[in-house]
Amino acid sequence: MSGRKAQAARNDELILKAARAVFTADPGAPIAAVAERAGVGISALYRRYSSKEDLLRKLCFDGLQLYIAVSEKALEDQGDPWEAFAGYMRGIVDADSSSLTIKLAGTFQPTPELGAAAVRASELATRVHARAVEAGVLRPDVTTADIALLFEQMASVKLGDDERTGQLRHRYLALLLDALRRPASHAALPGPAPEDAELSARWVP
Amino acid sequence: MSGRKAQAARNDELILKAARAVFTADPGAPIAAVAERAGVGISALYRRYSSKEDLLRKLCFDGLQLYIAVSEKALEDQGDPWEAFAGYMRGIVDADSSSLTIKLAGTFQPTPELGAAAVRASELATRVHARAVEAGVLRPDVTTADIALLFEQMASVKLGDDERTGQLRHRYLALLLDALRRPASHAALPGPAPEDAELSARWVP
DNA sequence: ACTATATCGGAACGAAGCTTTCCGTTCCAG
DNA sequence: CTGGAACGGAAAGCTTCGTTCCGATATAGT
Numbered sequence: 440m441s442g443r444k445a446q447a448a449r450n451d452e453l454i455l456k457a458a459r460a461v462f463t464a465d466p467g468a469p470i471a472a473v474a475e476r477a478g479v480g481i482s483a484l485y486r487r488y489s490s491k492e493d494l495l496r497k498l499c500f501d502g503l504q505l506y507i508a509v510s511e512k513a514l515e516d517q518g519d520p521w522e523a524f525a526g527y528m529r530g531i532v533d534a535d536s537s538s539l540t541i542k543l544a545g546t547f548q549p550t551p552e553l554g555a556a557a558v559r560a561s562e563l564a565t566r567v568h569a570r571a572v573e574a575g576v577l578r579p580d581v582t583t584a585d586i587a588l589l590f591e592q593m594a595s596v597k598l599g600d601d602e603r604t605g606q607l608r609h610r611y612l613a614l615l616l617d618a619l620r621r622p623a624s625h626a627a628l629p630g631p632a633p634e635d636a637e638l639s640a641r642w643v644p
Numbered sequence: 645m646s647g648r649k650a651q652a653a654r655n656d657e658l659i660l661k662a663a664r665a666v667f668t669a670d671p672g673a674p675i676a677a678v679a680e681r682a683g684v685g686i687s688a689l690y691r692r693y694s695s696k697e698d699l700l701r702k703l704c705f706d707g708l709q710l711y712i713a714v715s716e717k718a719l720e721d722q723g724d725p726w727e728a729f730a731g732y733m734r735g736i737v738d739a740d741s742s743s744l745t746i747k748l749a750g751t752f753q754p755t756p757e758l759g760a761a762a763v764r765a766s767e768l769a770t771r772v773h774a775r776a777v778e779a780g781v782l783r784p785d786v787t788t789a790d791i792a793l794l795f796e797q798m799a800s801v802k803l804g805d806d807e808r809t810g811q812l813r814h815r816y817l818a819l820l821l822d823a824l825r826r827p828a829s830h831a832a833l834p835g836p837a838p839e840d841a842e843l844s845a846r847w848v849p
Numbered sequence: 850a851c852t853a854t855a856t857c858g859g860a861a862c863g864a865a866g867c868t869t870t871c872c873g874t875t876c877c878a879g
Numbered sequence: 880c881t882g883g884a885a886c887g888g889a890a891a892g893c894t895t896c897g898t899t900c901c902g903a904t905a906t907a908g909t
Contacts, residue, residue, distance in 0.1 A: 447857095479857075481857095482857060483857060486855090486856070
């Protein structure tokens with residue numbers, strides 16, 4: 440495959456990647472920002488998606504699929520129950536699925552297909568959580584819904600570039616995992632703490 | 645004091661309260677939303693603030709003052725060091741100061757006065773944190789800057805009305821405090837966990 | 850070589866939303 | 880009674896955004 444077809448296929452990927460980056464950074468970003476980031480014209484977007492809503496639905500659906508994949512992998516993990524659960528949490532944080540699902544919800548009309556994926560994702564989350572509770576590695580007063588909100592808190596962390604943001608999210612996830620684990624413990628925190636300069640830089644954009 | 649002057653004084657308060665509510669819920673909200681919520685006309689706003697920026701600066705400054713007041717109160721607390729620190733955290737979360745400061749920053753040009761308040765707030769935060777570390781009640785691998793980012797995570801929790809949101813923020817703050825406290829422990833979590841219905845309601849606004 | 854076609858870039862358009870101004874009205878103080 | 884402070888809200892003026900449209904370009908098939 441080469442020539443024009445190849446560029447079209449490459450653009451498919453470029454556009455999705457750009458859309459993910461732009462809309463996770465700012466759910467209200469304009470379509471033009473996606474095109475610019477992807478390095479294509481606006482018409483390249485409208486050839487693939489009939490509207491902005493359509494693109495957002497696609498992103499949300501992909502985000503749910505990713506969530507589902509991570510959850511299924513966690514359920515297959517037959518190793519140490521705590522490590523399986525912690526790995527699941529880290530996987531979801533890395534997938535940034537909260538930014539791709541809940542943060543975008545409300546900006547478009549959900550389709551049945553999308554609703555079904557959301558239900559499936561929710562079921563899997565319940566099972567992963569239940570397994571950890573039954574294994575006795577998780578404090579029992581935290582519910583599945585709590586976990587969902589905690590993911591959103593991790594997703595709210597944004598500082599510097601994507602790499603730094605991911606680093607910090609894992610730092611605070613480690614803190615969170617200490618609070619969730621039974622018995623209580625204090626694991627070492629990964630990644631350097633934020634510098635004062637990193638924080639104060641946000642006052643003057 | 646009565647008559648027209650009295651209404652003006654009452655409006656001063658009404659407008660500020662409305663602005664706090666509106667802009668903490670949505671930092672990009674239009675001025676008209678503030679006027680509507682306050683139950684006044686737009687001109688009542690522009691009589692008091694020369695521009696939207698001006699109003700935002702005022703809100704931000706007040707937020708910093710509140711932050712400073714809570715911090716000073718914590719420093720005066722001579723009781724149990726852990727309880728003093730935990731009370732400080734709860735106080736800042738209740739003040740919702742992250743929503744009034746950082747979330748609004750960037751939408752206006754900071755003034756020297758505002759910068760000075762920010763510096764003072766930062767100094768106090770450092771002292772409160774240092775005191776808890778020196779007392780040995782706080783895990784030492786968490787920095788003052790970490791605490792600031794953790795406040796922002798609590799402020800990112802939003803579900804249902806203001807009361808429910810506050811309840812949940814305290815629930816997750818309790819979880820967080822478990823992770824911060826030395827030695828490690830698990831305190832009971834306050835407030836009911838989110839219901840599935842509360843979460844799924846957000847998919848269809 | 851030549852043309853039909855798929856794809857693209859980006860200007861142009863129209864709708865929507867926002868801040869700010871402006872004007873007529875109300876109501877108190879002197 | 881009257882001057883003016885305070886008000887409500889419409890309208891001006893501007894920006895931004897989604898979408899459409901058109902001319903350009905490069906390939907695939909003949």
